[in-house]
Amino acid sequence: MNDKSNVHQARSCPGQLSRRSVLKSAVALTAAAALPFPKARASTTIRWWSTQSSPEQLAAYRYQIKTFEAAHPGVEVVFERTSDEGYATQLAAAFAGGNVPNIVTHLPSFAVADYWSAGLLLPFDDVIAEVGTDNFYEGANRIYEIEPGTHAAAGIGNTAANMLWMRTDRMEKAGIERLPATWDELRAACSKMQGRGIYGAPLPYAKNSMTTLVIIGFIHQAGGQILSPDLEVAIVSDEAVNALEFYRSMREFSPPGATNYSWGESLSAFVSGATATGLYAGRVLINVSKQNPRIAEHITCATYPTISADVPPWTFNDFPSVFIPADAADLDITKKFAAWLYRADGYIQQVNATPGHVLPVLKTIARHEAYRDNDIIRRYATEVERMSSAAVAGHNLGWETPHHRANVKAGAIINSGILAEMVQRVVLNDEKPRAVLANTAGRIEKIMKG
């Protein structure tokens, strides 16, 4: 038999596929795949963005999503991560491209103000009413009432972002009896505790949101402010000079790479034991418990020191929010999902995923037995109480003091990196604080007017 007859036989042999039939099948399969078959999947998809996405938090989100999907057949909720450093750019692109998520959680309140003022958000009052207006702590949503009578968002938690964390074992060894309350005390403590591979403090000196947040805190802890209550630029002051000088003086206690530190690096430095103090929110508790339990018995926190005992502490509360972009699809079901996030079972899981980090904003939850029945909350009851009190009294650049008007340009100022750059110029370039402040004031002025 020659080759041709073999081919012929193969073609005609029953049970064997010819090339033509394979091609036909391939074409048919391709066409079939392209056909709009009725969807076996959900008909409505809700996209949920959040900056908070540790494994424990993701587990809590999965529970909230699963229960919501079970109660609302045909709805699928897709969680998508964003980050503290990345949300501004990602959301700007999403808004510009008209491809917005349905719901965004855990963004700071000043970001909400920025988007609201540009007409990009849906009023959130329906959701607040659904959750129970009176159930929120007094004033918890005041920061979102940018226009009287309408809320741009609601709080989904409180966070005391700039707590001072201390290693009590190192304090003992260094002969430090009490937590530092003033900058001089903090410097002295860092100086005593630094050595043998341990640094004093993981303060960031990079051009990012953490450095920005820290300097805003320092200026207030020096008794100054960025903007006046009427939102006039007020950063050029002796207090701001003192804050910059203090920031510069702390450089010797920070690891060399702190010039590139953001939240993650700063947290890791304290949790790993590389620094004797830390500046962070409550996430320290779970990270120490899981990643470095050796020091779990030896950590505590306090509000960050101020320039002197006369100046009260100033805590940076992000006021983690939840909001709905105005251009989001399926608004009714999205609102239902937003309210679902506050249901006791899921909400408690969510806040207890990082105990003490995102503190509850609902009275019923704070009192709830399931919330309090948590190892870390019990073990660090004093620290959680300190953070809660600090967060409730906290502010941020969107609302610097109770006397300030809401600053809808706060997000733009923070995202511009102007304040972090100011720190770098003084600390890394060794420029004169007052000259740098004057330049910074001009740049902030431009943003405020823009």
Add this chain to the structure above:
Amino acid sequence: MTGKPISKKRLSLDARYSILGAMLIAPTIIVFSAVIVYPLVSAIYLSVFSIYTPTMEGEWAGLDNYSRLLASGEFWRSLLNNIVWTAGTLTLQMVFGVLVALMLHQNVVFRSLARSLVLFPYFLSAVVAVLVWRWLFNDLYGVLSHMLMWAGLIDMPVDWLGSMPNAMISLIFVGAWKYFPFVVIAVLARLQSIPDELYEAATIDGAGRLARFTDITLPQLKDVLIVIVLLRTIWDFKEFDLIYLLTGGGPIISTQTLPLMVYKEAFALNQMGGASAVAVIMMLIMLIFMTFYLRKARD
């Protein structure tokens, strides 16, 4: 009687060919317009407006964005950084690339394995490469500082990415590590096509190793090296991810290049018009290199 129908038939055939030709080229034109012409025209159009990125709404600004840019120190500093980065990393890429290619052209043990491994950095995603390097550079856990301290060269960890000139030097080095395999591939391919007879003749004439390299290898590599330099200049000039992920343009704006400035204007400051103006200027600069490249390619 028969002339007209024949003529008609010919015309209709021509017309049919024309239509067929247009149809065949149409997909290319459509794709080209969608991915090149539209973004290009769009960038130029946006650059003469003052536009708030999230809403993409704004007003006519004329040439204000350009005049503001050209008057700002930040733009010129970013351009200077861009030139330093491009020149630095390109030089290292060329030196490493040619050296490694020459080495891999020899009959060395495990040559095939070495040729495969040398491509590894080029195929690695920029994000993964940066993560690895950030760990190496880390002040607390990084192996680089630890090794230097162990060798007694330094007392304290070095701030590789947060201070100048370390940050720029680190960037240039990582860039060279990531992209030198491209030079290796191109040079190695050319080396393999240089006739052995040239070397044999030179050896008979008494030429040493260096003379053979300078008089035969380099002239033979000249054309391919010029093309590599032009291509890599264009690619390095517009590099974004590696720089953004490693230093973010810091400290202050010491490593901020023009692509990072575009990103900052567009998404941090929400000034899409300003960002587009920087992008257009970048395009004009790259156009110079592209013209050289196209001329070279035509030759």
